[in-house]
Amino acid sequence: MKSLYIIKAGSTFATEVERLGDFEEWVRRGLGDMPCPVAVVNAEAGEALPAPERCAGVVVTGSHAMVTDNLPWSVAIERWIGELIAVRAPFLGICYGHQLLGRAAGGEVGYHPQGREAGTVAIELTPEGQRDALFDGIPPRFAVHATHSQSVLRLPDGALRLACNSFEPNHAFRVGESAWGVQFHPEYTREIMAAYLQEGRAGSGASRKGSGVLGETPLAGRVLTNFASFVSRTL
Template sequence: MTASLTKPLLILKVGSTHPHIAAELQDFEHWIQAGLQDPALPVTVVDPRAGQALPAQADIAGVVVTGSHSMVSDREPWSEAAAAWLRDAVAAEVPVLGICYGHQLLAHALGGKVGYHPQGIELGTVPVSLHDAAQDDPLFAGLPTQFDAQAAHRQSVRRLPDGATLLAGNDFEPHHAFRFGSRAWGVQFHPEFGEAATRAYLATLNDDAPEGAVRPTDVAASVLPRFASIVRG
């Protein structure tokens, strides 16, 4: 029997997809909630860009931080406030999963360095390889050592926070996943992106992707229900 939660999972909405993509496919928070594969899990969405107040860490069961078209290195006031809140959430051992911008924001909050990737954008379906440290990681243990994932980012974590554990990377992006402490993770890839979302981003950014370039990413997608299980646990 699945344990019930009295506290909600927070989706920290720090960005939105392009309006024409949202009109067809909905937005980041909807993709994440669907990807959790847990309809009974209570979820609340807070958008700090709109001035919405972040809850007390003691009042939530966990948090997923969305992607964004903003840049962490711009250090917008709402973003810096969210980073401080995330730092406190990690200290309180709230389960945290940062995705893309959320991954970078988490690293920034904990003392890492974020900036533009010197090789430009990583976009489309890309290979990701797990490191040995992932073998006994609560979120990644048991996954294949190599899998495909959807990616769309211009910035990345250029230096991990001191004390972080590197879990995954590839030739383009060495910091595709890390853990800090025992209950906070960042993933540069997008476990919430389906093939349709990736194709839409490729088309929007005028990237002429060859046939078959966008592939299913079921292993990467499994990170979200795995995180939901950690939150319930």
């Protein structure tokens, strides 16, 4: 039987892992019950990526790395995403994974010209987003948790923009019929977002934009359950 693979592209702060868990745990919890096995591949640590034909679906997590650093493990994921697109394997990239999808499909990734977006922010679905399966049951405007310095600056040719806000024009997009990227974090809880805001305040003092506000995101998690439902329908 095929498996759904969570590709671990990094870890949260070492000081918070025991209290909050880590990226792959947050994603697994958000997906809910799955009718297929769920496996974690620690790509950042050099674990081998599965053959695309073995993938019922794939979620690539966020990372504290930067896509433009072109780290060997990151470039390997990016190339592999192209293979997943070719076989139409259901794919969801979150934050870093979203940016890797953007580059793998021919878009451009780099530092956001206005700095970092961090906090609980509102995003709006485009008309295409309102019709998209990933956002089923979600209203046109809803709150999400976000923290990123890099963005998909230019979408791949033919990609559909699905969500945006005044700071980030490419908060979500789709390539083909089954590959999605979301710049925000549907797997974050309020507590996780609070930890990232605290670490940001204690950081280097680099330019930080975005709201810096901490709030609830009661609808954002549906992105993960909707993706899980999509995977289930393709089995």
